[in-house]
Amino acid sequence: MEAGAVTATGGGRSILERPPLSRLPDRLLRWGLTALAAGVLALIAYFFLRLYNDAHPAFARFGVLDFVFRNNWDVSQEVFHALPLVVGTLITSVIALAIGVPVAVATALYVTELCPPRFRGPLTLMVELLAAVPSVVYGLWGFFFLVPKLRPAEQWFSDNLGFLPFVGGPVAGPSYFIAGLILAIMILPIVSAISREVMATVPAEHREAALALGATRWEMIRMAVLPYSRAGIAGAAMLGLGRAIGETIAVTIVIGNAPTIGHQIFDQGYTLAAVIANEFGEAASVPIHRAALIAAALVLFVLTLVVNLAARYFVRRGERIG
Amino acid sequence: MTMLVPLSARRRRTDRIARATLAAATGLALVPLALILYYLLKKGLGAWSVSFFTEDPSGRFFGSAGGIRSAILGTVEMVALATAVAVPVGIGIALYLVEYGGGSRFAQVVRYFVDVMTGVPSIVFGLFVYITLVLAGTGGGSFAGWKGSIALALLMLPIVTRSAEVVLNLVPNSLREAALALGAPRWRVMARVVLPTALPGLMTGTLLAVARAAGETAPLLFTATVVQGMTLNLNAPMNSLPAQIFKDVGQAQDRLVQRAWGAALTLVLMILVLTTIARLVQRRSRLA
Numbered sequence: 269m270e271a272g273a274v275t276a277t278g279g280g281r282s283i284l285e286r287p288p289l290s291r292l293p294d295r296l297l298r299w300g301l302t303a304l305a306a307g308v309l310a311l312i313a314y315f316f317l318r319l320y321n322d323a324h325p326a327f328a329r330f331g332v333l334d335f336v337f338r339n340n341w342d343v344s345q346e347v348f349h350a351l352p353l354v355v356g357t358l359i360t361s362v363i364a365l366a367i368g369v370p371v372a373v374a375t376a377l378y379v380t381e382l383c384p385p386r387f388r389g390p391l392t393l394m395v396e397l398l399a400a401v402p403s404v405v406y407g408l409w410g411f412f413f414l415v416p417k418l419r420p421a422e423q424w425f426s427d428n429l430g431f432l433p434f435v436g437g438p439v440a441g442p443s444y445f446i447a448g449l450i451l452a453i454m455i456l457p458i459v460s461a462i463s464r465e466v467m468a469t470v471p472a473e474h475r476e477a478a479l480a481l482g483a484t485r486w487e488m489i490r491m492a493v494l495p496y497s498r499a500g501i502a503g504a505a506m507l508g509l510g511r512a513i514g515e516t517i518a519v520t521i522v523i524g525n526a527p528t529i530g531h532q533i534f535d536q537g538y539t540l541a542a543v544i545a546n547e548f549g550e551a552a553s554v555p556i557h558r559a560a561l562i563a564a565a566l567v568l569f570v571l572t573l574v575v576n577l578a579a580r581y582f583v584r585r586g587e588r589i590g
Numbered sequence: 591m592t593m594l595v596p597l598s599a600r601r602r603r604t605d606r607i608a609r610a611t612l613a614a615a616t617g618l619a620l621v622p623l624a625l626i627l628y629y630l631l632k633k634g635l636g637a638w639s640v641s642f643f644t645e646d647p648s649g650r651f652f653g654s655a656g657g658i659r660s661a662i663l664g665t666v667e668m669v670a671l672a673t674a675v676a677v678p679v680g681i682g683i684a685l686y687l688v689e690y691g692g693g694s695r696f697a698q699v700v701r702y703f704v705d706v707m708t709g710v711p712s713i714v715f716g717l718f719v720y721i722t723l724v725l726a727g728t729g730g731g732s733f734a735g736w737k738g739s740i741a742l743a744l745l746m747l748p749i750v751t752r753s754a755e756v757v758l759n760l761v762p763n764s765l766r767e768a769a770l771a772l773g774a775p776r777w778r779v780m781a782r783v784v785l786p787t788a789l790p791g792l793m794t795g796t797l798l799a800v801a802r803a804a805g806e807t808a809p810l811l812f813t814a815t816v817v818q819g820m821t822l823n824l825n826a827p828m829n830s831l832p833a834q835i836f837k838d839v840g841q842a843q844d845r846l847v848q849r850a851w852g853a854a855l856t857l858v859l860m861i862l863v864l865t866t867i868a869r870l871v872q873r874r875s876r877l878a
Contacts, residue, residue, distance in 0.1 A: 374615030402805025512712025
């Protein structure tokens with residue numbers, strides 16, 4: 269009886285083997301899904317080649333290094349050297365990191381280590397709400413609230429702390445600083461969320477050991493939590509940097525759109541992303557201008573790629589320790 | 591019994607200061623949220639009226655600025671089409687990675703490049719669609735709603751794939767093995783066991799990707815552009831909420847800025863509803 273259940277009922281084949289026709293859907297599915305995955309690779313390859321190809325006239329005319337490292341973006345003369353944009357992108361991103369990362373890490377520490385458990389959920393939710401606000405709304409708010417309201421404070425700062433590098437002189441309304449501040453708010457939720465995840469992986473034994481040895485809460489954070497999650501926090505900061513570099517619309521609204529290198533953080537400037545958003549319309553009829561914008565996009569893409577790879581490396585290393 | 595040594599005053603003070611600093615920084619992080627919500631409600635509600643939702647932007651220099659009907663409809667249409675493209679493809683790739691690819695070389699490469707796609711700035715996707723579809727005049731026109739959808743879909747694809755992969759990996763292998771042991775072919779295991787088990791998680795990932803796409807401006811500027819009229823034709827230029835707001839901010843006119851606040855409040859509410867549903871679905875999920 270039992271043997272009869274597993275031997276062939278006809279044709280001498282085991283019933284464990286399916287007829288070819290009924291195996292067809294399985295094969296189709298397997299090949300279909302593989303083709304989809306391969307399609308993504310093809311798409312990304314095409315994406316990169318197409319950008320490179322369309323940017324090529326600009327690189328050919330100005331040279332790759334000269335395009336990136338010379339300071340002259342003049343639409344009317346059809347001269348395109350992107351240094352002011354690259355510098356603007358870097359300045360705003362650095363300001364964003366300098367303001368955003370400490371606050372984000374402090375928030376993560378407070379939520380995971382200090383706050384009463386019943387506030388943990390609501391606090392996390394509120395920080396994450398910041399991620400739900402679209403870029404253009406940050407721009408709108410920044411332009412009509414931050415720019416006018418912060419101006420007196422910026423002017424005071426500029427007048428009294430002029431001995432600091434990159435501070436002093438007249439304050440423009442829209443500026444590197446405002447753009448950096450908006451970016452700091454925008455990267456806060458992601459940096460905070462990843463930091464929180466990393467801190468959650470710190471083994472309870474480490475915390476308990478520190479406390480049992482008589483450490484205060486802060487000493488426990490400094491000696492057990494922070495060393496353990498350092499790589500992960502670095503990764504979170506890099507991911508935030510990647511976001512800040514590529515952010516377009518909010519920055520376009522509050523940076524002032526002046527293609528020059530400002531002397532101080534309250535000067536107007538421009539970023540790679542903002543120049544693309546603003547100038548693509550007029551560039552449609554001027555091939556070299558269009559190529560220059562696509563070249564700017566390529567530079568932006570490479571910048572974010574490098575930063576994201578670094579982020580990936582740090583986050584992975586953090587996970588491995590964890 | 592040894593006596594516990596009391597904390598020195600210096601250590602106690604350091605601890606207090608550090609804890610107060612962390613609490614203050616957390617408070618500081620919530621200030622922008624409070625300010626943004628306050629201004630959105632104050633200025634946004636002032637712009638709202640029935641006609642605000644039933645009229646298209648008028649484009650007239652004097653008189654009524656009109657409403658945002660075409661922008662709401664355009665956002666819904668373009669995001670819906672982008673979702674219809676990105677979600678099946680994204681989940682398909684995730685299925686490949688989890689069910690077939692595993693740790694193979696090819697799967698690693700695909701995973702890596704999906705990661706790369708996650709980091710690409712949205713404006714670069716917009717520019718890519720602009721040079722491949724808009725300038726080329728694909729479909730017989732330049733700017734078109736469906737081209738905006740493609741740009742949004744490119745942005746959503748890696749988000750959907752990444753989140754779907756995480757969720758599919760959470761489906762217990764014992765479920766797959768049980769179904770296979772009962773003689774079910776792989777496709778039935780996926781369709782009847784793996785996908786239904788992962789469904790809430792897949793929905794959460796999808797909704798978050800939709801919420802992200804709905805708020806994006808940069809990919810739409812070059813692809814669907816900003817127009818006034820309402821259209822159901824996806825092959826025509828199409829308005830959207832973020833692009834409309836961006837354009838209105840650029841005009842230094844109070845009534846247009848007011849319209850921008852009203853549209854911004856509408857957009858934020860739409861996104862909040864999506865993210866809230868995503869959270870509720872996630873909470874009811876049996877996985878994780």
